[in-house]
Amino acid sequence: MKMSDLISFFTEVTDMQRLMFAVTVVLIFWQMETLVAFKNNPKRWSHLWNNALYILPDTLVQVAVGIFFIKTINFDQTHHWGLLFLLGIKNPVALFIVSFLMLDFCEWVYHWLTHKVPFFWRFHLVHHSDPIVDVTTTVREHPGETVLRLGFTTLWVFLTGTPLWAYFFRQFFQISCNFWCHSNFVLPEKIDKYVGLVFNTPHLHHIHHHYRHPYTDSNYADVLIIWDRLFGTFARMEEKDLIYGLETYPDEDKNWQFHTSVALPFQTLIYPEDILQEQPQEVKY
Numbered sequence: 001m002k003m004s005d006l007i008s009f010f011t012e013v014t015d016m017q018r019l020m021f022a023v024t025v026v027l028i029f030w031q032m033e034t035l036v037a038f039k040n041n042p043k044r045w046s047h048l049w050n051n052a053l054y055i056l057p058d059t060l061v062q063v064a065v066g067i068f069f070i071k072t073i074n075f076d077q078t079h080h081w082g083l084l085f086l087l088g089i090k091n092p093v094a095l096f097i098v099s100f101l102m103l104d105f106c107e108w109v110y111h112w113l114t115h116k117v118p119f120f121w122r123f124h125l126v127h128h129s130d131p132i133v134d135v136t137t138t139v140r141e142h143p144g145e146t147v148l149r150l151g152f153t154t155l156w157v158f159l160t161g162t163p164l165w166a167y168f169f170r171q172f173f174q175i176s177c178n179f180w181c182h183s184n185f186v187l188p189e190k191i192d193k194y195v196g197l198v199f200n201t202p203h204l205h206h207i208h209h210h211y212r213h214p215y216t217d218s219n220y221a222d223v224l225i226i227w228d229r230l231f232g233t234f235a236r237m238e239e240k241d242l243i244y245g246l247e248t249y250p251d252e253d254k255n256w257q258f259h260t261s262v263a264l265p266f267q268t269l270i271y272p273e274d275i276l277q278e279q280p281q282e283v284k285y
């Protein structure tokens, strides 16, 4: 397939095609979890149901902010505004690679901010409070966080001048990677170590879901893990030692149910220092 074909496909890709792609990816990983699940989850369907309930409010937000997002991309392309125009890259392959790297770094910055800015953490902690991590955890995003995430994504495309086709082309990798990294299985250890030199893997993202700091504040990667390696936030630990959730929000029943987990951002924020009697675990690099 020629690059020009890819550009015209991703320029004209419809919401329905993107949705069908996401559903296909979910079904593949759900089925793989059935065959090679790493952790046993006897309440798998209840977990699916409670996480799936986040899809409706998140979709409403996506549609509303999506209008603004498309207007922003069109503004940049009409006025030749953004870093990519300043760099003057004309070759479409080079343009895609640079846009990919820029957006991936921006997503890393956004994720880091959600852990460091208390107002953002209020909403992002809902994703982390999931007592089980599987493919359905990917859609467990508080609608308040969806507003923040899409707001930042709009800012990134505005600053970078990313063309629509490059954004949607990258999104296919991003969607696959996000569902894959939340899935309840791991790569064989040796392969994980090699793939994890450059890319995010299920094992590396599972560590991000470990209940104790500072592991929760590690491996912020979206698709590429290189940013964590560069900025000193990369961590590894044994998969068998992982416990999902948050040390600061240990009420599993409350975290399990949609109607109680969705209210978590509006409660008093608890910090690890407030509850820890002992020193935080040391991160092994």
Ligand SMILES: [Zn+2]
Binding pocket: 111, 115, 124, 128, 208
């Ligand atoms: Zn996080």
Ligand SMILES: [Zn+2]
Binding pocket: 127, 137, 182, 205, 209
């Ligand atoms: Zn996650």
